[in-house]
Amino acid sequence: GENVEQHPSTLSVQEGDSAVIKCTYSDSASNYFPWYKQELGKRPQLIIDIRSNVGEKKDQRIAVTLNKTAKHFSLHITETQPEDSAVYFCAASPGTALIFGKGTTLSVSS
């Protein structure tokens, strides 16, 4: 089955810096790659997603890139703000359900 590896597990940045989180997946049949942000005690919220027919997608300060050949995808957050502090999960879907990475705790200090 699908296996998703996510790195780093923790990431600390200064406000205004960029943050990059990387994920790799194992199942070449996976065709959908969402990123979720989860604040303490709250539900996971989708922040951006990408489908396998697209290499890059951007939404304001957030961008995701996908390299199907290497089976990896990355989340880029520019101009980080304290409210970006949360746990971020990547996921991959081979068409049945979402398989999540283990999460990255992002801390943005002002």
Next chain:
Amino acid sequence: DTEVTQTPKHLVMGMTNKKSLKCEQHMGHRAMYWYKQKAKKPPELMFVYSYEKLSINESVPSRFSPECPNSSLLNLHLHALQPEDSALYLCASSQEGVAWRRAYNEQFFGPGTRLTVL
């Protein structure tokens, strides 16, 4: 209505109790999911319903029993749980059923039920 709702928000139960978790969506989604999430861990898939039929059961113990009475409702019946079952239980829904094609669609999560088993 673009939300998934879950009740109750919190639940404390003993190991001999029987309780149910409820999930509801009115977005016309035909796939609904139950996930279990332990602290500082990712959501773990438990069950998937597609067009009101159970399509995936991820080897979940029988003390958890899902039910999908109609396309808007999803229940999780709990009986004889163990303390290690304490977790956040998340419901999610997505636009299309997953059984018949390799569809990929955004999953909308509910706020979860925080379950404590004593």
